[in-house]
Amino acid sequence: MLSQPVGNNAKMAKAALQHVLEQTIGKYVKNLDAESLNVEVWSGKIELHALELDVAAVNMELDRKAAEAPNLALPFKVVSGKFEAFQVEVPWSSLTSSPVVLRARGLTVQVEPYNRKAQAQHFYSNET
Numbered sequence: 001m002l003s004q005p006v007g008n009n010a011k012m013a014k015a016a017l018q019h020v021l022e023q024t025i026g027k028y029v030k031n032l033d034a035e036s037l038n039v040e041v042w043s044g045k046i047e048l049h050a051l052e053l054d055v056a057a058v059n060m061e062l063d064r065k066a067a068e069a070p071n072l073a074l075p076f077k078v079v080s081g082k083f084e085a086f087q088v089e090v091p092w093s094s095l096t097s098s099p100v101v102l103r104a105r106g107l108t109v110q111v112e113p114y115n116r117k118a119q120a121q122h123f124y125s126n127e128t
Contacts, residue, residue: 045089
């Protein structure tokens with residue numbers, strides 16, 4: 001039986017965690033990369049600092065939701081946003097029976113008025 005050095009296991013775990021984060025919050029933040037990822041892999045604590053919202057991606061998702069349900073459209077668009085910190089706790093020893101905990105701290109979002117409902121109706125009238 002071959003075993004990998006602990007350093008390689010830590011790198012693989014960090015890469016796996018980064019992949020999961022990129023697939024979940026990564027589509028809504030700009031600077032999710034290895035440098036912003038502070039990982040104590042085997043402790044199960046991951047902390048990301050100074051994440052900036054991807055305003056275009058957030059507004060695109062809000063537009064998509066407004067097109068699906070115009071009566072629930074939010075009357076604003078996001079202008080800027082950031083997280084002070086985003087933490088993930090992974091319970092390695094009980095991964096199948098305990099939850100992974102996500103915590104966002106210091107979320108600041110700047111918005112401005114926007115008629116998303118009218119935009120959604122305009123979008124659908126141009127499709128035909």
